[in-house]
Amino acid sequence: MFPSYPNYFWKEIEIGINQTLEDIYDYGMNIEIIKSDHDIEKQIDLVQQIIKSKDYDAVVCAPIDAAPFIHLINQAVKQGIPMYTFNNDSPFSNRLAYVGADYFDSGHLAGELLHQFTGSSRRFTLIMDEMHTFQMQQKIKGFKTFMHENENLWSGNPLKINHNHLDMSIARLKDDIEKADGIYVACGALAEVAKGIQHMELKKRPTIIGHDISQDINYFLQNNIVTATICQDPVHQGRVAARTVFNHLMLEEDIELVENIVKLEIVAKGNAKYYVNN
Numbered sequence: 001m002f003p004s005y006p007n008y009f010w011k012e013i014e015i016g017i018n019q020t021l022e023d024i025y026d027y028g029m030n031i032e033i034i035k036s037d038h039d040i041e042k043q044i045d046l047v048q049q050i051i052k053s054k055d056y057d058a059v060v061c062a063p064i065d066a067a068p069f070i071h072l073i074n075q076a077v078k079q080g081i082p083m084y085t086f087n088n089d090s091p092f093s094n095r096l097a098y099v100g101a102d103y104f105d106s107g108h109l110a111g112e113l114l115h116q117f118t119g120s121s122r123r124f125t126l127i128m129d130e131m132h133t134f135q136m137q138q139k140i141k142g143f144k145t146f147m148h149e150n151e152n153l154w155s156g157n158p159l160k161i162n163h164n165h166l167d168m169s170i171a172r173l174k175d176d177i178e179k180a181d182g183i184y185v186a187c188g189a190l191a192e193v194a195k196g197i198q199h200m201e202l203k204k205r206p207t208i209i210g211h212d213i214s215q216d217i218n219y220f221l222q223n224n225i226v227t228a229t230i231c232q233d234p235v236h237q238g239r240v241a242a243r244t245v246f247n248h249l250m251l252e253e254d255i256e257l258v259e260n261i262v263k264l265e266i267v268a269k270g271n272a273k274y275y276v277n278n
Contacts, residue, residue: 001047002062002087005038005163006188008214009234012277013087016238024246031242032056038163040064044072051076058082060245062100066090066134082249086241087234088135089259096248099241099260101232103135107142107186109230109264110209114182115150117207117227125180126158127173129187139186163189170196178202185210190229194220213267213275221269228268231275237262 002010014033021031034050036043043064050059051072059081063069066089073083073093086099114124126143130136140158147153159176161169170193177183177197183206185193190210197205198220208226210217212234220226240260247253267275 001034001036001043001050001059003038003043003064004035006212008216009188009212010035012234013238013241015277016235016240017242018238019235020239020242020246024243024250027246027250029246029250031060031245038064040068044068047072051079051081056081058084058245058249060084060086060241062087063090064088064130064133066092069093082245084241084245087237088133090134091259097244097255097258097260099237099244100262101264102261103138104142104145106211106230106232106264107139107144107184108146109142109266110139110184110186111143111146111153111155113209113228113230113266114184114207115146115153117209118182122152122154123180124153124155124182124184125176126155126184126186127161127189127193128158129161129163129189131158131160136186143184143186158186161187161189161193163187166192167196171200174200174202177206178204180206182207182209188212190226191216191220194225198223198225213272215276218272218276221267221272224269228266231265231267232262233265235277 004010017031036046047061069090070093073090073095076083077094083095084097085095089098089100128136147155159173166189194208210229213229213231217229248255
């Protein structure tokens with residue numbers, strides 16, 4: 001179970017899951033993919049319904065936020081239902097395994113990239129859509145840690161956009177964007193932010209770093225609007241998440257990596273073609 005936003009990212013997760021399903025087809029394991037709204041309360045309700053139905057032997061979920069899922073995951077595990085997380089974690093719960101990125105490292109790397117790409121520039125800012133989720137807090141913490149580790153770097157308060165009203169909320173940030181030498185788009189709206197900045201009349205366009213890759217993001221890489229993006233291979237993530245559950249449930253193998261952290265890859269104009277799935 002995972003959210004549907006951003007759609008391009010979760011489509012690749014689904015590709016990876018289906019690739020594993022093809023490999024293990026003869027073993028009789030079935031994985032039903034259920035998508036949730038990008039709303040924490042609705043996602044919790046959906047997981048509760050899945051657990052109460054008793055139709056499934058295990059649940060693999062990508063919780064939008066960590067803390068609200070702790071009790072739910074712990075209760076399911078107590079009832080004998082294996083719970084696994086991927087892409088987004090709930091690390092203080094009793095989930096059996098997590099497959100995904102280290103988002104502190106992601107934010108720290110974003111700060112490093114902005115520093116490297118902007119040369120003597122010193123004023124950076126971060127754009128996000130959800131301030132208080134575990135993933136976003138880790139990205140912010142990593143980003144600000146890099147700022148503190150390097151003298152003369154400045155980052156103001158994170159700028160918030162609304163993923164339900166992207167164009168309007170991005171346009172409202174023009175004054176803040178104009179003051180920045182570099183921008184870290186920490187949420188799944190890199191293409192939308194790049195598009196908004198492309199159409200702004202700015203004296204100087206900032207360096208933009210973000211996450212993931214899609215046809216739209218590649219367009220902005222090729223047109224020098226986005227400088228680089230940090231990728232985590234969602235197809236591989238989907239494969240590994242499905243394989244972890246299969247090995248544990250069907251083959252009754254012990255889980256070797258409780259936290260299977262995927263590598264981060266820097267994608268820029270010159271190598272983007274190797275990462276874009278048609």
